[in-house]
Amino acid sequence: MTDTNVSARDDDEEDENPQEIAAALIQMLDADVERIIARYDKLLETMFANGVTREQYQEYDGERESLSREIFRAFFAYVEGTVFSLKQYAMIQLGLLDQPLEPCEVDAVLECTWRMRDNGVVEYKPANITFMQNLLFMVRLQERLHGLEKQLDRNSIWFRCLAGSVHVRDRVMHPKHPSDLEVDVEDLKTLWLARTGFIALLEKFMGPRPWKLPDVWLHRPERMPEDMRLDVRKALGLDPGGTDWPGWPGRGN
Structure with a gap:
């Protein structure tokens, strides 16, 4: 018996526009960050409202710490998903402009590499690309696509804040000690600056939000x-x- 649901899903996937998928992913991840920040702001209002007992404050403070970690996780999911999407978008658009990527660049877009086995079979495997390498590669592709030059200053405050926030993200995502889960106000301030700069960078390539990815x-x-x-x-x-x-x-x- 044919699974009509599977068939319908396969047909839908064939009709999917990769640019629409990329734009939808970016919008969803961006909205996730906005929602968590809104929850954090609302919690702070409650914490410092009149009539909150010491016990309630302590309970709210635990929730604040949890939301702080969620903000870091959501923001970096947003950045990584956006970087991957914009790499693929640039690859497609540059191909349409008769400026195809080199094979090694295609591998970097797909985040894979290959090796030759002893029996002569070539196999692909995930590439070991760092967060910053991936981000900078995406920027280079976008600059090439839009005919722009040096849209990212690696000495800018926001970029240095982003680099610092990566270390916080790493220890929060891979904790070895309870102290690794601590996210203080200064960490959040640094992340805020990184987020502001990253959004400004995206606007150079995609215009103001809400973002879309039309043919260039x-x-x-x-x-x-x-x-x-x-x-x-x-x-x-x-x-x-x-x-x-x-x-x-x-x-x-």
């Missing part, structure tokens, strides 16, 4: 493949050899 020439028509660019300019009644795009969405008058 929808907002940068000058980067269309030449044959498509000429056809579109003719259809718009524009000089085929011109560079202006009047009336194009997001491109002015």
